[in-house]
Amino acid sequence: MRNQTEMLELFKKQTKEDNRIRLSVLEGSLTNVNIPKDKYQDYDVTFFVTERDSFLVSDSWLVIFGKVVFMQKPEDMTLFPSEFPKMYSYLMYLDDGIKIDLSLVLVEDLPWYLEESDGLVEVLVDKDKLLSDLAPASDKNYWLRKPNQAEFNDCLNEFWHVSAYVAKGLVRGELLFAMDHLHNNIRQELLRMMSWHIGYEQGYDRSLGKNYKFIQNYLSEENWQDFLLTFDLSTKEKMEHSFWHTLSLFQTYSRKVSLELGFDYPNDDEVMISFIETFYLKR
Structure with a gap:
C-alpha cells in the first residue's frame, strides 16, 4: 500500500501536468488534525476543471491512480441519485488497498463548492490562485x-x-x-x-x-x-x-x-x- 506522501504527490503531479485541471484540494479526515492518521483513511480529492466532458468519455484515464478493482459513480446511478449534481465523482478501490473518492467540479462552480464545504479543505495545487485566502482546514462545523x-x-x-x-x-x-x-x-x-x-x-x-x-x-x-x-x-x-x-x-x-x-x-x-x-x- 502506498503511503500518504506518495498519494498526495500523485494528485499534485496530475494537477500540474493536466492543463484542464486548475485547482486540486484534499478534503475530509486527512485534513483534520484532530483525527488520528492511519492507513485506512480515504483520499477525498476534488479537481476543479475547465470542462468535464473529455474526462467522461472513458474511465481509462483513472489508471494514473493505480489499478481500480471496484468503482461507484454516484452521478450515473438511478437507485441512489447523487446529492451533489454539480460534481461528478469516482469512488474507487485500488488493488493495493487504497480508497480514493475523486470528484470533478467545474471551475465556475467553485463558489457553490465553497458554500457547501464543511471547512475541511486543504489546497494541493492552485495554478490560478483561486483559493489564496482559504482559511486553514477546521472541523469546527462538527x-x-x-x-x-x-x-x-x-x-x-x-x-x-x-x-x-x-x-x-x-x-x-x-x-x-x-x-x-x-x-x-x-x-x-x-x-x-x-x-x-x-x-x-x-x-x-x-x-x-x-x-x-x-x-x-x-x-x-x-x-x-x-x-x-x-x-x-x-x-x-x-x-x-x-x-x-x-x-x-x-x-x-x-x-x-x-x-x-x-x-x-x-x-x-x-x-x-x-x-x-x-x-x-x-x-
Missing part, C-alpha cells in the same frame, strides 16, 4: 453545540414518542420494525443527549466524529460497556432487555443534562414508561 431548553424538550419528546413504536413492534413480534426504530430513532436521541452531557463536562469545542464514532473516547470504560448493552439484539428477549436499558440510560443522561444546564425537566419519561408497561410491554 463541534458539539450547547442546547437550549426548546432543543432539550424536543429531544425528550422525540425519544419518548418513538419509544412506544419500539414497544409496539416488540409485543407484536415485528422485530425488524422495532429494531429499526430503536437504532435509527431513540438510540440517536440517546447519543445526542450523551453528547450534550459530554459537552458540559469536557467542553463543546470538540467533535465526536461521524456517527458519534469517537464518543468512546469521552466515556469511562464502565459507561462505554453500559452503552454497548443496548446493542445486544440476538434474541427477542435480549431485544427487550436492550430496549429497557436504552430507556434507563436516556433517563439517566437527560436528568444529568437537565441539572447541568438548569433546564426544566418534564415528566414525559414517567408518563410513557407507565403507558408502555400498561398497554404494551412489561419489564
